[in-house]
Amino acid sequence: MKWLLLAMLLMAQPATAIDPLPFKDRAQEVRFQNLTKQLRCLVCQNQDLADSDADLAKDLRQQVFKMMQSGKSDAEIKQFLVSRYNDFVLYDPPLKPGTWLLWFTPGVLVLIGAGVLANILRRRGQSRLTASAQIAPSDGEPGDSGDIDPREDW
Amino acid sequence: MKRLLPFFVFVLLCGLLGFGIWWNTHHEMNEVPSPLVGKTAPEFTLPLLYEPTKSLGRKDLLGQPYLLNVFGSWCPTCQDEHPFLMREGKSLGIRLIGLDWKDQPEAAKRWLQQFGNPYQTIIVDEDGHAGIDFGVYGAPETFLVDAQGVIRYKRIGMLTPDVIARELKPQIAAISAGRVATP
Numbered sequence: 001m002k003w004l005l006l007a008m009l010l011m012a013q014p015a016t017a018i019d020p021l022p023f024k025d026r027a028q029e030v031r032f033q034n035l036t037k038q039l040r041c042l043v044c045q046n047q048d049l050a051d052s053d054a055d056l057a058k059d060l061r062q063q064v065f066k067m068m069q070s071g072k073s074d075a076e077i078k079q080f081l082v083s084r085y086n087d088f089v090l091y092d093p094p095l096k097p098g099t100w101l102l103w104f105t106p107g108v109l110v111l112i113g114a115g116v117l118a119n120i121l122r123r124r125g126q127s128r129l130t131a132s133a134q135i136a137p138s139d140g141e142p143g144d145s146g147d148i149d150p151r152e153d154w
Numbered sequence: 155m156k157r158l159l160p161f162f163v164f165v166l167l168c169g170l171l172g173f174g175i176w177w178n179t180h181h182e183m184n185e186v187p188s189p190l191v192g193k194t195a196p197e198f199t200l201p202l203l204y205e206p207t208k209s210l211g212r213k214d215l216l217g218q219p220y221l222l223n224v225f226g227s228w229c230p231t232c233q234d235e236h237p238f239l240m241r242e243g244k245s246l247g248i249r250l251i252g253l254d255w256k257d258q259p260e261a262a263k264r265w266l267q268q269f270g271n272p273y274q275t276i277i278v279d280e281d282g283h284a285g286i287d288f289g290v291y292g293a294p295e296t297f298l299v300d301a302q303g304v305i306r307y308k309r310i311g312m313l314t315p316d317v318i319a320r321e322l323k324p325q326i327a328a329i330s331a332g333r334v335a336t337p
Contacts, residue, residue, distance in 0.1 A: 042291035084289035088186045
């Protein structure tokens with residue numbers, strides 16, 4: 001039983017929606033796989049062209065293949081699809097004014113967060129200094145100075 | 155004031171999430187705006203459904219605006235859309251051209267015989283090539299092309315009476331008045 005299970009597991013292949021295409025060589029096949037993984041299937045929009053079993057995806061794979069055979073570069077093939085189907089076909093959105101928000105918002109948010117954090121830390125450091133200055137002359141316990149509640153800064 | 159800051163951040167976040175919910179319920183998530191709107195319609199030459207020896211191309215349609223409706227007998231939404239085209243197609247005042255997309259001509263003929271033919275002319279794109287050039291990714295889709303051959307409007311999905319009244323008719327009116335409508 002165990003052996004049967006193992007044999008079945010070995011025979012199982014990852015499900016792919018690849019139609020047999022007559023590639024020139026292995027390099028071209030790899031290039032095709034790479035390219036179609038970067039392109040989105042318009043029908044089932046969370047799948048790439050390489051993976052999708054949609055009818056249109058098959059047609060578009062054929063189209064990509066044909067353009068490759070006729071010597072078109074990856075950029076030209078992408079441009080062909082973008083001019084018909086919008087930047088949306090690219091999984092990696094290009095940097096342009098329309099996508100600035102998409103590209104830069106995370107960085108800007110991190111910067112704002114870093115600013116807020118730096119501000120809190122700076123103020124906490126200051127209050128710690130004044131606190132230890134106040135405590136120092138008396139016999140305060142050493143642990144006290146570090147125990148300032150950061151919430152007070154809000 | 156400082157104590158209220160977290161509250162303001164909270165309200166802002168609620169506003170953002172609320173907008174997300176509103177946005178997702180008020181626009182079609184699968185709709186990808188076509189880059190072809192405002193550009194010249196792509197070149198095509200396709201056989202006529204009822205006279206396969208004759209063909210119709212982009213240049214043959216210049217001079218008068220037309221509506222290009224992408225359909226297929228295999229497409230259930232096209233069947234839902236069909237009665238609206240039958241009822242309102244004539245009242246639009248422009249030519250209604252059917253693009254039978256990725257379909258077998260015989261099946262399309264049967265379909266039209268059963269439900270009626272709202273089109274003046276039907277062209278057949280059996281292998282879906284012209285569809286790719288038009289950026290079609292799912293039937294039904296409809297393109298409004300003006301007399302100069304420029305795509306002025308695209309509808310992805312069904313043309314409902316509401317869409318026809320609210321979007322399509324103003325666009326057609328704008329074309330006949332010779333100006334550009336803001337959608």
